[in-house]
Structure formats: C-alpha cells, structure tokens
Amino acid sequence: MDDLLRSPGLRLKRAKQLIGQARALIFDVDGTLAETEEVHRQAFNAAFARAGLDWCWDQSVYKELLRITGGKERIRAFEGLRGEKPLLSDNEISALHGTKTAIYAELIANGGCPLRPGIEDLLAAARRRGQILAIATTTSRGNIDALLTAELGKDWMELFAAIVAGDEVPRKKPAPDVYLEVLSRLGLPASQCVAIEDSSNGLVAASLAGIPVLISRSAYFQDDDFSDAFHVTDDLTELAVE
C-alpha cells in the first residue's frame, strides 16, 4: 500500500482532491502568493542605508536570516550574528522596520511582484466552487495590502473571509497562532481546511494547528525539510482543479 501512496501520480491526485474538497483554502503570503523575499531583502538594505548603517544583506546572509520569521526579529537576530553587543534599542528596530515596510510598499507599487504561477487560477477556481479563502502570514497587514492591491486590484480584500498578519497574534510562525486565529474567525475545523505554504516554518505552524499542508517551494526554501507536508510541488499549476 505504501508504495502505491508514494507514487507521484497518486499523491498528485490526492492533493487535487484535498484542494477541491476543502471548505477553506488558507494562503501564506511571502514566497507562496508571490516571490516577495527578494523585494523584502532590497527594502531592508535600503532602510539600513537610509539609517546610515553599514549593513547590507546579500542573498546568502538573507537565506540564513529567513530562518527567523518577522522583520523586526530578523534585524535583532542579525545583530546577534555579528557577535557584537546589540547596537539598536527595540524602539530603534521598530522605527527601522517601519522605514523598511514603507520602502517595501514603494518597491511593490512601482515594480510589482507577480503572483506565482497557478495562484490566480487557484483563487478563481476556489471562488467558483464556493470555497472560503483566507490569509495567514507573518508579514504585516500593510505589506499584504501593498502586494495584493498591485496584483489583484483595490478590492482584493473582498476575496478573503479572514486575514491574519504576524503582529496580530502573540507568536509568529512556526508557532501556530496565525492559523489558529484564522480557524477561529472562520469557525471551521482544521481538518476541513488546507494550508498552502512555502517554508518549513510555515509547514510547522499550519501542522501544529492540525491543518493539512500543501507546499509550493519558493526560491529561498528549496532545501527545507517538507517531509510532513501532504504534498510538495514547485508549480501550483499542477494542482489546478476545475
């Protein structure tokens, strides 16, 4: 039986059934809806420069720092990596992160960051099936709005029955808080939902909330451990279900 379940064809079929039969699809944002982390990285570096800091995160440093969820927490972690005593107070980090968030919104508004292949079709097909859509993310509400206004239009919020951002719950991913809050607002059991994620932190968060997880691997998390996922893909278009 196990061999059968390991067959790629059957796993894909079961993943399509999961998507088609779920009461609600709960989407992560960064890396899942769009490959936004490069824009975040550019915004962090521009904010450091504007603050007169000689910090500049290249892709390999950022890949390490992405193990820490939350921009403010990531800045603090970077200070720790440098092995020096903390340079910035919590208030200074919040102010620096606020600058970064404003720059991120500008970059997204000007250059945009396209939704990943298959996302718009997944959203449209779910709507046609009468399924509920929700968002569970570590990033801030302003960042969600910047991205989805640019990619889905000013009325994007009408598509989602629940939107929970990182700073709205006590603990960020891999803690399950954002997913538990979404389930609470939807009034649905975890087993009737599916989470679409891109990282191991997101997989752990949704799994701890009891939600089956489909992974759409993103650029920065290609080598994360996704063994507990219901299904792993690099291209969500294979999960299009009519």
Ligand code: XBP
């Ligand atoms: C990914 C994150 C966020 C972003 C940066 O969130 O961990 O911290 O990297 O956004 P998601 P902020 O759960 O959507 O994958 O600077 O606003 O934290």
Ligand code: MG
């Ligand atoms: Mg993500």
